[in-house]
Amino acid sequence: MSDTWLNEGLYDSWGQRFRVRKELAHVKSPFQDIIVFESDSHGRVLMLDGVVQITEADEFVYQEMLTHVPLFTHAAPKNVLIIGAGDGGVLRRVLEHKSVERAVMVEIDGDVIELSKKHLPGIAGDAWNDPRADVIVGDGIEYVANAPDGSFDVIIVDSTDPIGVGEVLFTDSFYQHCARILGPDGLIVNQCGVPFMQADELRETSLRRAKFFPHVSAYVAAVPTYVGGFMTLGIACKGGDPTVQVVAAVRARAEQTGILGATQYWTPEIHVGSFCLPPYIAKHLPTKK
Amino acid sequence: MSDTWLNEGLYDSWGQRFRVRKELAHVKSPFQDIIVFESDSHGRVLMLDGVVQITEADEFVYQEMLTHVPLFTHAAPKNVLIIGAGDGGVLRRVLEHKSVERAVMVEIDGDVIELSKKHLPGIAGDAWNDPRADVIVGDGIEYVANAPDGSFDVIIVDSTDPIGVGEVLFTDSFYQHCARILGPDGLIVNQCGVPFMQADELRETSLRRAKFFPHVSAYVAAVPTYVGGFMTLGIACKGGDPTVQVVAAVRARAEQTGILGATQYWTPEIHVGSFCLPPYIAKHLPTKK
Numbered sequence: 001m002s003d004t005w006l007n008e009g010l011y012d013s014w015g016q017r018f019r020v021r022k023e024l025a026h027v028k029s030p031f032q033d034i035i036v037f038e039s040d041s042h043g044r045v046l047m048l049d050g051v052v053q054i055t056e057a058d059e060f061v062y063q064e065m066l067t068h069v070p071l072f073t074h075a076a077p078k079n080v081l082i083i084g085a086g087d088g089g090v091l092r093r094v095l096e097h098k099s100v101e102r103a104v105m106v107e108i109d110g111d112v113i114e115l116s117k118k119h120l121p122g123i124a125g126d127a128w129n130d131p132r133a134d135v136i137v138g139d140g141i142e143y144v145a146n147a148p149d150g151s152f153d154v155i156i157v158d159s160t161d162p163i164g165v166g167e168v169l170f171t172d173s174f175y176q177h178c179a180r181i182l183g184p185d186g187l188i189v190n191q192c193g194v195p196f197m198q199a200d201e202l203r204e205t206s207l208r209r210a211k212f213f214p215h216v217s218a219y220v221a222a223v224p225t226y227v228g229g230f231m232t233l234g235i236a237c238k239g240g241d242p243t244v245q246v247v248a249a250v251r252a253r254a255e256q257t258g259i260l261g262a263t264q265y266w267t268p269e270i271h272v273g274s275f276c277l278p279p280y281i282a283k284h285l286p287t288k289k
Numbered sequence: 290m291s292d293t294w295l296n297e298g299l300y301d302s303w304g305q306r307f308r309v310r311k312e313l314a315h316v317k318s319p320f321q322d323i324i325v326f327e328s329d330s331h332g333r334v335l336m337l338d339g340v341v342q343i344t345e346a347d348e349f350v351y352q353e354m355l356t357h358v359p360l361f362t363h364a365a366p367k368n369v370l371i372i373g374a375g376d377g378g379v380l381r382r383v384l385e386h387k388s389v390e391r392a393v394m395v396e397i398d399g400d401v402i403e404l405s406k407k408h409l410p411g412i413a414g415d416a417w418n419d420p421r422a423d424v425i426v427g428d429g430i431e432y433v434a435n436a437p438d439g440s441f442d443v444i445i446v447d448s449t450d451p452i453g454v455g456e457v458l459f460t461d462s463f464y465q466h467c468a469r470i471l472g473p474d475g476l477i478v479n480q481c482g483v484p485f486m487q488a489d490e491l492r493e494t495s496l497r498r499a500k501f502f503p504h505v506s507a508y509v510a511a512v513p514t515y516v517g518g519f520m521t522l523g524i525a526c527k528g529g530d531p532t533v534q535v536v537a538a539v540r541a542r543a544e545q546t547g548i549l550g551a552t553q554y555w556t557p558e559i560h561v562g563s564f565c566l567p568p569y570i571a572k573h574l575p576t577k578k
Contacts, residue, residue: 001302013308013329016516017296040302058485060569061518196347196513222511222519224485227305229350229513265567273562278554280349 001040008227009050010161011197016052016227018045024119029111032160036119042225044120046087048112048160054087058224059123064266065221065274066233067093070154070189071100072253072271073235073242077153078102081181083140083169085158086112088124094156095130097257103133104152110137140169144177151181157190161201170205175236179212185239192218194228195281202232203284209236210286217243218285219274221265232281243275290329297516298339299450300486305341305516307334313408318400321449325408331514333409335376337401337449343376347513348412353555354510354563355522356382359443359478360389361542361560362524362531366442367391370470372429372458374447375401377413383445384419386546392422393441399426429458433466440470446479450490459494464525468501474528481507483517484570491521492573498525499575506532507574508563510554521570532564 001019008015021038028034035047043056054062067090071077078101080094086107094103107113113135116123127133136143140157155178159169169190178188188209193201202218210216213236220230235242251268254260260268277285290308297304310327317323324336332345343351356379360366367390369383375396383392396402402424405412416422425432429446444467448458458479467477477498482490491507499505502525509519524531540557543549549557566574 007306011330014331016305019302041300042303224518227516230511264569267565267568269565270567273565276558276562278559279556280553
C-alpha cells in the first residue's frame with residue numbers, strides 16, 4: 001500500500017484523509033485547483049480546491065438525493081436547469097426521468113468536465129450524448145440572468161461551498177433570477193453544506209431564498225465523504241409546500257419513470273423522511289410564516 | 290493553533306483526523322488503549338484503541354438514538370440493562386425516562402468510567418448518583434449469563450466494533466442469553482457500525498440475532514464523528530415488529546416523559562423514519578420471514 005495520504009482541507013482542525021494509490025490529474029484551471037486521484041478506499045476521487053466533490057464509491061448518495069427529490073417533488077418536470085455538476089452525475093440522473101424533455105447544464109469550468117470525462121467516465125455514463133442534454137461551459141449567473149421568465153420547472157445547483165468560484169451562487173441576485181425563470185410550480189434545490197460544521201451556510205442561504213420563494217425548507221442526506229453527519233439540500237418552491245409530501249404519491253411518480261427499485265439510497269420513504277430534520281438542523285431554517 | 294494531529298486508525302486507507310489542542314489522558318488499561326484529548330473542533334474526545342468513541346460536540350446524536358428509540362419502542366420499559374457505555378451518556382438518557390425503575394450498567398473497563406468522570410463530566414451529568422442506577426464494573430457476557438429469565442425490558446449494547454474487547458458482544462452465546470433475560474416484549478439494541486465501510490458487521494450480527502429473535506431489523510443515525518455515512522443500530526424484538534411504528538404513538542410516549550422538545554437529534558418523526566433504510570444498507574439485513 002502507498003504511504004501517500006491526502007488530507008481534505010475544508011476545515012481548519014478536523015477532516016478526512018485518503019490513502020492515495022495514484023494521482024491521475026492535477027490541473028490549475030482558470031477557476032480552481034483540480035485533483036483526480038485513485039484512492040485505496042473509495043475508487044477515484046475528484047477534489048476542487050482541496051475539497052472532496054465526489055468519489056466513485058459513494059457518489060450515488062448525493063446524486064440520487066440532489067436529483068430524484070426535486071424531480072419527484074415537481075408533478076411533471078420537463079425543463080431542468082443544472083448549475084455546476086461538471087462531473088455529469090446529476091445530468092445522468094435527471095435524464096433518467098422520462099418526463100424531462102430538456103436538461104440544460106451550465107458548468108463554469110470546462111476543465112472539470114474534461115477531466116471527469118477522462119477519469120470518471122462511469123459517473124455521467126452516456127448522458128453527455130443524450131439529445132435532450134444541452135451542456136454549456138459558461139457562467140451560471142449570467143445564464144440565469146438571461147434566461148426567459150418561467151422557462152424551467154426545476155433548477156438544481158450543485159455548487160462548491162460559498163467560497164471561491166461557487167460564492168456567487170449563494171447571492172440574492174442569483175436566487176431572484178432563479179425564481180423568475182421558474183414556472184409557477186417551479187422549485188430550486190441547492191447544496192447547503194453539513195450543518196454540524198457549517199451551519200451558517202444553511203442559515204444564510206435559507207434566509208436569502210425566503211426573500212423570493214414562499215416555501216423554503218431543506219432535506220437531509222448522509223453522504224459518506226461529506227463528513228460531519230447529515231448534509232442539507234436546500235429546497236425552495238414557488239408552488240406547494242415540499243414538506244407535506246406523502247409516500248404513496250412519490251411512489252406512484254417513481255413507478256412511472258422506472259426508477260423505483262433502481263436506486264441505492266433514494267426510496268419514496270427516504271424521500272419523504274428526509275424532510276424531517278433533527279432539531280439541531282431545523283433551528284437554522286427561517287420560521288414558517 | 291497546535292500542529293499536532295491525531296489520525297483515527299479504524300480503517301486502513303481512509304479516516305478522520307483531529308487537531309489536538311491537548312492530550313488529557315493516555316492510559317493502557319488491562320483491556321485497551323484509552324486516550325482523552327481536547328480537540329480544536331469537537332471539544333473533548335474519547336478514543337479506545339485508536340477509534341473515536343465519543344466527542345463532546347456530537348455525542349447527543351448517538352446517545353439519543355441509542356437510547357430513546359428502544360425506550361420508546363417498548364411500551365413501558367422498567368428494567369434496562371446497558372452493556373458498555375462507560376462514559377455514562379446512555380445511562381443519563383435512560384434515566385430521563387420516568388418509567389425506568391432500574392438501570393443496570395455493566396462496563397468491563399473501570400478505567401473508562403474513571404477517565405470519563407474526570408475528563409468528560411458533562412456526558413453522564415449526575416446519572417452516576419441516581420438511586421435507580423446500578424453501575425457494575427464487570428464482564429457483560431458473564432452478567433447476561435447469570436441474570437434471571439425475563440428480568441429486563443430493554444438491553445442496550447454500546448460496544449466498540451467487533452474487534453478486541455468488544456468481540457464477545459457479537460456472539461451467538463451473548464445474544465441467546467440476551468433473548469432469555471428479556472421479558473416477552475423485550476428488545477435489544479446494539480451498534481452495528483457504518484455499513485458503507487463495515488457492511489459485514491451489520492450483516493453478521495443481524496444473522497446471529499435472527500437465530501434468537503423473531504423480529505430483527507436496524508435503524509440509522511448520521512453521527513458526525515462515526516464517519517462514512519449512516520451508522521446502523523441493530524434492533525431485535527421478542528414482541529412486535531419495530532418497523533411498523535407510527536409517529537403519533539411515539540409522540541404520545543415522549544410527551545409523558547417530558548423528553549419531547551428536549552432533544553437535539555431524536556424526534557418522533559426521526560424515530561419512525563430511521564427504520565426506512567437506503568437499499569445499500571437494507572440489502573445486508575436478513576430477508577423477512
